[in-house]
Amino acid sequence: MEKITFKVQRYDPDKDKKPHIQVFTIPFKHGMTVLDGLIYIKENMDNTLSFRSSCRMGICGSCGMLINNLPMLACHTPIEELKKDTITVKSLPNFPIVRDLVADLSLLFAKHKSIKPYIIAPDMAEIEKPTAEFLQAQMQLEEFVQFAYCVKCGLCMAACPTMATDRHFLGPQPLAQAYRYSADRRDGGAKERFHETDTPHGIWLCHLAGACSEACPKGVDPALAMQLLKRAIISDSLRLRKKPVPPSVAPPQAEKKPRVAVPDFTIKQPGAKS
Amino acid sequence: MRENHLKILQYVTGIGIFFLVGLHLLLMHLAKGDPEDWTSVAQRAASASWLAAYILILIFGIYHGLHGVRGLILEFSLPDRAVKVLNYSMLFVGIAVFGYAVYIPVHAF
Numbered sequence: 001m002e003k004i005t006f007k008v009q010r011y012d013p014d015k016d017k018k019p020h021i022q023v024f025t026i027p028f029k030h031g032m033t034v035l036d037g038l039i040y041i042k043e044n045m046d047n048t049l050s051f052r053s054s055c056r057m058g059i060c061g062s063c064g065m066l067i068n069n070l071p072m073l074a075c076h077t078p079i080e081e082l083k084k085d086t087i088t089v090k091s092l093p094n095f096p097i098v099r100d101l102v103a104d105l106s107l108l109f110a111k112h113k114s115i116k117p118y119i120i121a122p123d124m125a126e127i128e129k130p131t132a133e134f135l136q137a138q139m140q141l142e143e144f145v146q147f148a149y150c151v152k153c154g155l156c157m158a159a160c161p162t163m164a165t166d167r168h169f170l171g172p173q174p175l176a177q178a179y180r181y182s183a184d185r186r187d188g189g190a191k192e193r194f195h196e197t198d199t200p201h202g203i204w205l206c207h208l209a210g211a212c213s214e215a216c217p218k219g220v221d222p223a224l225a226m227q228l229l230k231r232a233i234i235s236d237s238l239r240l241r242k243k244p245v246p247p248s249v250a251p252p253q254a255e256k257k258p259r260v261a262v263p264d265f266t267i268k269q270p271g272a273k274s
Numbered sequence: 275m276r277e278n279h280l281k282i283l284q285y286v287t288g289i290g291i292f293f294l295v296g297l298h299l300l301l302m303h304l305a306k307g308d309p310e311d312w313t314s315v316a317q318r319a320a321s322a323s324w325l326a327a328y329i330l331i332l333i334f335g336i337y338h339g340l341h342g343v344r345g346l347i348l349e350f351s352l353p354d355r356a357v358k359v360l361n362y363s364m365l366f367v368g369i370a371v372f373g374y375a376v377y378i379p380v381h382a383f
Contacts (some may be wrong), residue, residue, distance in 0.1 A: 234282060
């Protein structure tokens, strides 16, 4: 494979009524990613092409796109793995288009914000004037740690079939994060999050299609988080949920003892004979 | 009523339907004798426990079905006001269907 054809979605809201496809053929290099191809097009063929990218290593979550009809990170998708000579690149579905391949993710961030994605500590005095760190056992961390790897790329939201029909549906990313913070032993805000997600357009509209977990580039399983959130809400409603144990605070560090002076005879003097 | 209460009822009615439909299958298709015979129908109709079973399956079936339909309609991006209209419509339809359907077993009893 010496050449690769990119079918890129173009859309300029000032000129176009609806998105259209533009075709580019570029030279292929071993190890090239879809993002490398788009950067080549922008640098050498059409500098008006708009797309979002930053870290180029699957950490920032900026370059989420619909690649060959699947939501993926462009920087994380080697062209060779697609096993096709033609690659179709479009902006993420279920989001409005700002321009070309740039999706408007403000809806995702607004929904994410609505579920209070931060630790709401039961003891605010300790939060405001911390005396020490909160203790957390490894097992307690493992209850939610995989959901904490979310990079907010929006791929799960783009893959979700319920999001495609109901724009008010909270979506897999905010719901998974609602569980992530509610499962954190340091948190005391589960009730507030349950109230926010237990709505007609909330958690119960998830039909467990599993497309979100399939799409996630970080290996997070939002479908699992949503099932666990459903269980937590029902347990809480039936008063079967275990009362969260308030986090324990690590005791303040013991005062450091003065270091024992090194005996003189162990220190080599410069120029001294051994 | 919160959504989770409706969902809990959905699960409870689902389990209830499983057992009551099982009872129906046992009686109508697996039991000896002719359950559709006039005398056996009249015998069941005069029994308070059968009346309770009929009414329960009616309530469970109506709730389970209408809640499922509501879930389907909710996916059409309904605004809050339309959700309220939908809820009351479903309640009205449920009560009307129950009132109409419960007449036969109660009247026969």
